[in-house]
Amino acid sequence: MIETRVEMPKVRVRSASEDVAQFAARGLEQMFDREKQLFCFTLRQAEGHMVREGLSPRYTMMTLLGLHRFERAGEKSPVEILPSLERMMSDTSWIDNIGDLGCLLWTCGVIAPEHYAQLVEKLDARHALDHYLDAKQGTTMELAWYLTGLCYGLNSGEAQLRDLAEPARATYGLLTANQGAKGVFGHMARASSLAGRLRGKVGSFADQVYPIYAFSQFGKFTGEQEPMLRAMDCARTICEHQGPFGEWWWHYDSATGAIAETYPVYSVHQDGMAPMALYALSDVTGTDFSNWIGKGLEWIRGNNDLSCDMRSESAQVIWRNFYLPGAQRLVRQVLGASREPGQVPVEKLKVNHECRPYELGWALYGLAGR
Secondary structure (H helix, E strand, O other): OOOOOOOOOHHHHHHHHHHHHHHHHHHHHHHEEOOOOEEOOEEEEEOOEEEEEOOOHHHHHHHHHHHHHHHHOOOOOOOOHHHHHHHHHHOOOOOOOHHHHHHHHHHHHHHOHHHHHHHHHHHOHHHHHHOOHHHHHOOHHHHHHHHHHHHHHHOOOOHHHHHHHHHHHHHHHHHHHOEOHHHOEOOOOOOOOHHHHHHOOEEEOHHHHHHHHHHHHHHHHHOOHHHHHHHHHHHHHHHHOOOOOOOOOOEEEOOOOOEEEOOOEEHHHHHHHHHHHHHHHHHHHOOOOHHHHHHHHHHHOOOOOOOOOOEEOOOOEEOOEEEOOHHHHHHHHHHOHHHOHHHOOHHHOEEEOEEOHHHHHHHHHHHOOO
8 A cells, every 4th residue: 555644735736736837838938949840858057048959859749748738727838739749740750769659649649639540640650569679679668658649549439540459458568568566667678688688677767657657548448457457556656655855766676666766856757747647547546646746746846855946937947856966876876875765965966957848848747737
């Protein structure tokens, strides 16, 4: 069972959600390239100014999902959503992995479902497992995005999309093979390669939340209990390990279910990815995760080791993370202290003055209307 905690009043969780969502929406306009119709890769503080760097179709998709949910909640998006999505769907030459393909299906399925069937044909999405390296490596996050994208087609009920059930079930099987003790997912298939043997045991926080979301959608489609139970096992574990200030930790050991590494702690995990996954699971199971979500949001608002509000009014962003400098982090890894939340040298923690658009996008997708 999830451990008992002091309950946060639901009105307080709602207030924190609305507050963070409104702040996230205000920060996104400066990250958008109107000529290219794409969001940047990052916005970074340099010499007292915020500098926009690069462009990212992946981050654009995630951000559009958030802005669409923001509009569905009765608010106004700071940028036009459909023109950007249409540009990405018209030229898909940028897709070179199953993760981005899955994200585009997901985004289209939510925002423009009338174009979904055509996009499936254009991308040969039914056979994507055979085409991409990340699919063959069994990388958890990317497979979860693909499964989610397929589920938005399947849950539409369109007859011409029923055969997506076959690749969806195959993808679900690949993901369950990556799931270990206490529901924790490793980063990739351990038997797929040398990289898998080296990296397959440990999974990041992203490797936990995206399968929770995907399994919630898959369970909704199939009506089966197993996907929900598997998602619940993972959700229980990350909630049990949540830090004293509501931190969602960085890495988990799939063989034991234990924390493998604590820092960095990312704002997007606190206000975006955790709420997104836990609310989705709550929608299909009725389990109330608002207490854990609320504690994560309070971390953003300054209830953390540094008493630092991660929202910058002057820069109009939410700063990216708390991190330990490289040398300090290496020492802790060698000593095994990276797994001990209560032994963090607080005076060594730094704030990363950077923000990526998907971080604000996922905050909107996880919180808007909640």
